[in-house]
Amino acid sequence: PYTGVVKNANSTWLNGQPFDKDLSLRLEREVRLANDANCLAVSEAVDGAAAGAQTVFAVIIGTGCGAGVALNGRAHIGGNGNAGEWGHNPLPWMNDDELRYRAEVPCYCGKQGCIETFISGTGFATDYQRLSGKGLTGSEIMRLVGEGDEKAELALSRYEQLLAKSLAHVVN
Secondary structure, three states: OOOOOEOOOOOHHHEOOOHHHHHHHHHOOOOOOOOHHHHHHHHHHHHOOOOOOOEEEEEEEOOOEEEEEEEOOEEOOOOOOOOOOHHHOEOOOOOHHHHHHHHHOOOOOOOOOEHHHHOOHHHHHHHHHHHHOOOOOHHHHHHHHHOOOHHHHHHHHHHHHHHHHHHHHHHO
């Protein structure tokens, strides 16, 4: 149900705030907010790569990660407004290293093992730092991949495996 407050933002200071009302007051005009992943799903369903598809599951990865669902060209948010919020499901089929990571790196939502802690720019950088001891951004790590850096290549390979594992339970 619509609560009028932000929910599940990775900019945690926004959670619980009536951000649309605050913006409307400040800008002196009506403001409507929507989840970025839901907007992506609708955009792809209407005139993007999935144009005309009845069901679209669209993944968005940046600082965090999430997904949106579009049914017949309209956002499907579900009864709690979180349909498609795949990033806060637990990473499936965790190996021993991933279980250790889960214990060391809690999600901002308060849970442990959320896909977002593994599959995001932040998760990629954190994993590389665990492997190399160096704190770099995702872009810097990818530059090192291009230069043949073994630890960067390992971090990317691990990230790709985690992404595949994370999406497998959606596809199956």
